[in-house]
Amino acid sequence: MKIWSSEHVFGHPWDTVIKAAMRKYPNPMNPCVVGVDVLDRSLDKQGRLHSHRLLSTEWGLPSIVKAILGTSRTLTYIEEHSVVDPVEKKMELCSTNITLTNLVSVDERLVYTPHPENPEKTVLTQEAIITVKGISLSSYLESLMANTISSNARKLALCSSCGHWEELQRGLLKVEGSGHAYFAGFSALAKALAVNASHSEK
């Protein structure tokens, strides 16, 4: 099991960031997400908005990886629960993969809150727990996935002074690791599996 966490600051107030976060897809920065559906949505007694969403993602896995996974399906699905509190100004999203679960679990939590010292800024805290199952290289792969997610998040420029809506949305996606930890994590996993398979054949 590997845990990864990160914190980023956006140069926009919370309301603006949340509006962008709710409309994150489609986004050219992450073409892997091919579908987003709302399964359920409701307001609770405290006036918080609960949403249950399904994300459909298409990985374009190389055929050797498909052979290892034993599936020809490359569409994978992620379930996401979110709660938006407009009074406390807090948005929390929790998501988990619901396919490829015999191979890997990626559980992720994102929290958006106003910056404690500057209400014109927003803080995003991200955590992911990654567990790779059933492969002898599981610890190595878990580290690889976590390191890939982490280095992607560090490499990508923080959108701390975005002047435009589109830039904010792109920046948002960049900071979140292209939407979710999965996208960096699964890519690393697929590459590692392909490398491992080609080494085994020699």
Added chain:
Amino acid sequence: MNSVGEACTELKREYDQCFNRWFAEKFLKGESDGDPCGQLFKRYQLCVQKAIKEKDIPIEGLEFMGPSKGKTENSS
């Protein structure tokens, strides 16, 4: 952005438009008295539930599903 069910994409767009407007102009400003998008959501949701069942996507807890599958049992 498409829906998981190809036939649901248009219903999804209509609902999303309604929701995004309500979310930005009412909800975030503290005026969450009622949801004007209820009817649109019902139509869209019926379509999506059908698509999820047809594609055998393992979502737990949706009322039309049979016995729920544990996460460790899924293989694809």
